[in-house]
Amino acid sequence: MSTTQQSETGRAAKAAEREANPPGRRRKPRERGFALLRSAIAEIRTDAQAQEGLHRDRLEGLHPAWSASARNLLHYLALRHRDIRALQEELAWRGLSSLGRSESHVLATIDAVSVALDLLEGRPPSIPRPEATRFARGRQLLLDHTRALLGRTPGGRAARIMVTLPSEAARDAALVKALVAGGMDCARINCAHDDAVAWERMIAHVRRASQEVGRKCRVEMDLAGPKARTGSIDPRCQFVKWRPDRDRSGRVVSPVRVWLTSGELPAADERAASLRLPDALVHSLRKGDQIRFEDVRGKRRSLIVDSEGRGGWWASSEQTIYLRACSGIAIERRGSAGSERSYQAAVGEPPPVSSYISLGVGDRLMVTTDGVPGRPARTDHVGHVIEPARISCTLPEAIQSVHKGDPVWLDDGKIGGVVEARNAAGICVRITSASRRGSKLRADKGINLPESPLDLPALTPRDILDLDFIVKHADLVGVSFVNRPADVAMLQEELRRRSGEHLGIVLKIETRLGFQHFPELLLASMRSASIGVMIARGDLAVECGYKRLAEVQEEILWICEAAHVPVIWATQVLESLARTGQPSRAEVTDAAMGERAECVMLNKGPFLVEAVHALNDILRRMQAHQHKKSAMMRRLSIATLSNGSMVADGTVRSPSPE
Numbered sequence: 231m232s233t234t235q236q237s238e239t240g241r242a243a244k245a246a247e248r249e250a251n252p253p254g255r256r257r258k259p260r261e262r263g264f265a266l267l268r269s270a271i272a273e274i275r276t277d278a279q280a281q282e283g284l285h286r287d288r289l290e291g292l293h294p295a296w297s298a299s300a301r302n303l304l305h306y307l308a309l310r311h312r313d314i315r316a317l318q319e320e321l322a323w324r325g326l327s328s329l330g331r332s333e334s335h336v337l338a339t340i341d342a343v344s345v346a347l348d349l350l351e352g353r354p355p356s357i358p359r360p361e362a363t364r365f366a367r368g369r370q371l372l373l374d375h376t377r378a379l380l381g382r383t384p385g386g387r388a389a390r391i392m393v394t395l396p397s398e399a400a401r402d403a404a405l406v407k408a409l410v411a412g413g414m415d416c417a418r419i420n421c422a423h424d425d426a427v428a429w430e431r432m433i434a435h436v437r438r439a440s441q442e443v444g445r446k447c448r449v450e451m452d453l454a455g456p457k458a459r460t461g462s463i464d465p466r467c468q469f470v471k472w473r474p475d476r477d478r479s480g481r482v483v484s485p486v487r488v489w490l491t492s493g494e495l496p497a498a499d500e501r502a503a504s505l506r507l508p509d510a511l512v513h514s515l516r517k518g519d520q521i522r523f524e525d526v527r528g529k530r531r532s533l534i535v536d537s538e539g540r541g542g543w544w545a546s547s548e549q550t551i552y553l554r555a556c557s558g559i560a561i562e563r564r565g566s567a568g569s570e571r572s573y574q575a576a577v578g579e580p581p582p583v584s585s586y587i588s589l590g591v592g593d594r595l596m597v598t599t600d601g602v603p604g605r606p607a608r609t610d611h612v613g614h615v616i617e618p619a620r621i622s623c624t625l626p627e628a629i630q631s632v633h634k635g636d637p638v639w640l641d642d643g644k645i646g647g648v649v650e651a652r653n654a655a656g657i658c659v660r661i662t663s664a665s666r667r668g669s670k671l672r673a674d675k676g677i678n679l680p681e682s683p684l685d686l687p688a689l690t691p692r693d694i695l696d697l698d699f700i701v702k703h704a705d706l707v708g709v710s711f712v713n714r715p716a717d718v719a720m721l722q723e724e725l726r727r728r729s730g731e732h733l734g735i736v737l738k739i740e741t742r743l744g745f746q747h748f749p750e751l752l753l754a755s756m757r758s759a760s761i762g763v764m765i766a767r768g769d770l771a772v773e774c775g776y777k778r779l780a781e782v783q784e785e786i787l788w789i790c791e792a793a794h795v796p797v798i799w800a801t802q803v804l805e806s807l808a809r810t811g812q813p814s815r816a817e818v819t820d821a822a823m824g825e826r827a828e829c830v831m832l833n834k835g836p837f838l839v840e841a842v843h844a845l846n847d848i849l850r851r852m853q854a855h856q857h858k859k860s861a862m863m864r865r866l867s868i869a870t871l872s873n874g875s876m877v878a879d880g881t882v883r884s885p886s887p888e
């Protein structure tokens with residue numbers, strides 16, 4: 231063959247290969263000999279069994295209910311410690327199990343593949359064929375452990391529904407009864423909110439509703455844990471909005487009324503909008519004068535002085551005005567005779583409202599440890615920042631561990647920033663992520679420090695006090711921000727001191743460190759009779775990054791299935807529905823995916839009862855289609871082709887007999 235012919239043949243071969251394996255498609259599996267396949271499977275099996283000896287100390291002292299599950303977990307960790315994707319493709323190509331659904335029965339699956347390889351090669355099996363009971367045992371153990379933690383399976387669906395009770399549940403027994411009747415299987419109480427008096431009333435309502443409705447409903451109480459949160463905000467230092475009343479067509483019905491006064495003169499109404507002027511200006515005002523200025527948006531606004539009151543003047547405007555409370559502004563007074571003069575004024579305190587600090591990209595925020603109420607940035611009369619906004623942190627120890635350059639996330643990741651400097655008072659954060667129009671930071675919102683080396687125990691002094699109540703009244707206890715096996719051991723010891731071993735323990739995985747130590751946390755918790763895992767996706771997304779959340783929650787689901795541990799799928803499930811009464815399409819799909827867990831949790835909202843009904847329906851429908859990561863092949867109603875032709879009106883015309 232000539233060189234030209236060889237080149238043409240080579241090009242043709244490459245073209246054929248490109249056609250068979252176009253860009254973006256995975257290459258076909260390379261056929262290996264049976265000996266190599268059997269060797270690879272044998273190596274995986276040997277490694278899996280060796281883990282029991284390597285971690286004998288971790289297997290000692292476990293509760294008897296978890297002995298087999300702990301060993302299967304070790305086998306699965308050995309399997310997932312290596313990359314077997316090429317091996318999986320070759321096994322699937324031969325019509326064998328690819329080991330991709332082996333979570334709950336690892337060795338049984340490996341043994342079944344090994345026997346099948348021997349038989350395909352015409353060899354007698356080197357090991358006994360695994361019995362069917364070995365495959366069923368893993369699923370049965372998961373069912374048993376779920377029943378122990380969350381109670382019997384509710385009629386019509388496998389996944390339970392957990393609901394975070396709002397504060398109203400302490401005084402609204404009808405609400406709790408509606409939740410139980412709608413499908414709530416477990417009521418969750420967050421000990422970070424309310425108090426023991428309210429908790430006791432909530433639990434009494436749950437127990438009574440359970441009896442009246444005839445549905446069992448357990449109670450889980452989450453310890454607050456060492457959660458860093460934003461402190462209070464001074465209600466006097468907020469943005470204020472002066473807005474006239476308008477009808478549906480937008481016409482002004484009633485102008486905004488503003489009280490013009492001085493520091494020495496009392497306000498006519500403490501809830502009224504007010505502008506503090508120099509005393510000399512107040513005394514010289516006359517009806518018809520104009521007060522002109524720019525609001526925080528840079529828009530020119532004016533007030534018309536229309537009547538005198540006791541200690542000041544009333545002015546009105548048909549414009550909407552935005553100002554920063556307790557800050558200075560430059561004004562111009564234009565007299566009725568046409569004279570003009572400039573003054574300095576101050577915006578008065580707003581009426582009592584829910585306080586917040588507005589933050590945008592580029593702003594700076596001081597996070598302090600002094601407990602002083604927070605406030606927005608202070609500006610001069612032309613809007614230049616004199617002092618940055620500030621807010622305190624409820625967990626000073628967390629701030630002490632932060633270094634320059636560390637990321638800081640606030641309010642479940644709605645606001646993000648980077649530490650620019652630190653001093654004895656706290657840290658200065660430059661905001662790098664916020665809404666385009668500015669994000670509102672309120673009190674009691676979470677502060678996440680994902681890359682700061684925090685070394686805090688999982689139980690705070692308050693948590694230990696709360697355990698006294700929890701042991702007497704709850705069925706399950708959730709341990710928040712669990713990071714290390716020592717955190718689990720600490721909780722177990724506190725429960726033993728209170729004779730609280732009967733409580734189920736729920737590990738809330740919500741930190742990067744907790745995820746990294748997750749298998750160790752499971753093995754440590756298996757010293758208790760009943761355990762579960764909550765995927766707290768809000769904090770976890772902030773800690774690990776939103777781009778990794780889907781991957782992280784999948785890994786937790788896989789590891790838990792291998793350990794036969796029930797999972798609670800939590801955070802923002804049907805959140806729009808619970809808050810507004812209207813779900814988004816994305817969150818309906820997310821709720822359907824929650825069926826892969828043993829329990830799905832809803833958070834509070836005005837439409838919580840409706841959300842429970844919707845979730846109940848979604849879970850009932852999805853369980854026929856999905857179990858864990860396996861698609862269930864039930865009959866599909868659309869999997870039928872009509873024996874006829876479709877006509878214009880959409881009906882099917884039956885074929886004529888021959």
